[in-house]
Amino acid sequence: MKKTVVIRESEGEQVPFFRGILVKSLVEIDIAFDDAYEFANRIRDELRDVSEITTDELRRRVAKRMERRFGHSKRERYELAHTRDRRILVLGNARVDCFSLGVLRHSLKACAIPNDTANAGAIKVHDILRARGEREIERSDLRNIVYRCLREHFSRVAADRYLAWRHFKDSGIPLILMIGGSTGVGKSTVAAELAYRLNVARTQSTDMMREVIRSYLTPEVAPTLQYSSFDAWRGLPLQHNAEAESNSDRVVDGYLSQVATMRPAIQAAMDRAIQEQEPLILEGVHILPSHLDLARISERAIVIPLILSTIEKDVLRQRLSRRGSETRQRNASRYLEHLEAIWELQGFLTQESEAAHITVLPTGDIETTVSEVLDDIAKEVTRRFPPHPKSLRAKD
Numbered sequence: 001m002k003k004t005v006v007i008r009e010s011e012g013e014q015v016p017f018f019r020g021i022l023v024k025s026l027v028e029i030d031i032a033f034d035d036a037y038e039f040a041n042r043i044r045d046e047l048r049d050v051s052e053i054t055t056d057e058l059r060r061r062v063a064k065r066m067e068r069r070f071g072h073s074k075r076e077r078y079e080l081a082h083t084r085d086r087r088i089l090v091l092g093n094a095r096v097d098c099f100s101l102g103v104l105r106h107s108l109k110a111c112a113i114p115n116d117t118a119n120a121g122a123i124k125v126h127d128i129l130r131a132r133g134e135r136e137i138e139r140s141d142l143r144n145i146v147y148r149c150l151r152e153h154f155s156r157v158a159a160d161r162y163l164a165w166r167h168f169k170d171s172g173i174p175l176i177l178m179i180g181g182s183t184g185v186g187k188s189t190v191a192a193e194l195a196y197r198l199n200v201a202r203t204q205s206t207d208m209m210r211e212v213i214r215s216y217l218t219p220e221v222a223p224t225l226q227y228s229s230f231d232a233w234r235g236l237p238l239q240h241n242a243e244a245e246s247n248s249d250r251v252v253d254g255y256l257s258q259v260a261t262m263r264p265a266i267q268a269a270m271d272r273a274i275q276e277q278e279p280l281i282l283e284g285v286h287i288l289p290s291h292l293d294l295a296r297i298s299e300r301a302i303v304i305p306l307i308l309s310t311i312e313k314d315v316l317r318q319r320l321s322r323r324g325s326e327t328r329q330r331n332a333s334r335y336l337e338h339l340e341a342i343w344e345l346q347g348f349l350t351q352e353s354e355a356a357h358i359t360v361l362p363t364g365d366i367e368t369t370v371s372e373v374l375d376d377i378a379k380e381v382t383r384r385f386p387p388h389p390k391s392l393r394a395k396d
Helices: 019-027 033-046 055-070 072-081 101-110 115-131 139-153 156-171 187-198 206-216 229-235 238-243 247-276 313-326 332-337 339-355 366-384
Strands: 005-008 013-016 052-054 089-092 095-098 136-138 175-180 203-205 280-283 302-309 359-362
Touching: 005 055, 019 033, 033 055, 052 055, 055 072, 089 139, 101 115, 101 156, 101 187, 115 139, 136 139, 139 156, 156 366, 175 187, 175 247, 175 366, 187 203, 187 280, 187 366, 203 206, 206 247, 229 247, 229 339, 247 280, 247 339, 302 339, 302 366, 313 332, 313 339, 332 339, 339 359, 359 366
Parallel strands: 005 052, 089 136, 175 280, 175 302, 203 280, 302 359
Antiparallel strands: 005 013, 089 095
């Protein structure tokens, strides 16, 4: 099917109509993604036989259908967001941005502010700016409005978290989030979701680190790296294996041997993040916070170590089974064959971390787990960067 060309009259440009761009613009005015996607599909179908359309004609068509589908208020918000002469410019930090409901909503959620408060708060701030007739606003003044809006219309906790987060972001020190746990607990899934929520571009898997390291270290130099974490004991000296007190001891000893080999690379990744002042998410079975020198970097970064765990063995078995069906390269039968070793390793990680006062989070619903991690981050940020409303009052 030939794509419809959208003519931007003011710039004299011609660009293809992209459904995804329309979906994004609808989500930014607080329309649920599924509804926005369905609506964008209908618009695309209507344009099937239209070879060219101007931006104004397209927006009128979208607005008219929005009135029928979502009501007048949503149509009005859409038209406001896409009327060039009513956009609100945000000035400061040597750049100019357009105020965006979606961006503000996303940043509020990153502060561990509840979704409903973040959504309603962003809309309320937008309404305040509209009522004041703002055409442009300094970034510091916008923060003032957001803080006061949250405090007056929602909660002191939400307002303080927002302000503490802004102080933290201005400080230049990075966030380093460390997610450990045994095979199958959902580390990579949680890490990916947190990277999205926190706008973290750098994520590093210790599995990938291990692949790189063992590509240049021979099996003679790093024998345990040739195996998975739960059967790394196979790379230990035979005499050591023979003297091990139990299967559990062997599993732990092999794992700790891997951790010792991986530790310099993990520490180096954190040092680089601090040097470049870039946030970093490290995830993997080799993240054992009690065996890392976190005190050395804690003054130069917000360091959040945590371990994920699965409470029931049957749940872990089900997750390991799904890994094989979801990823061809992962053989589920192999993981299930070593279920006992994986379970033993999880027990060690949990006990070791709890003894070191490292947060251990049982994994279940992804949204709940992510919310708990964001909450931990927000508490640490607020502790390190206490909110000072007086700094905002000085700008009134």
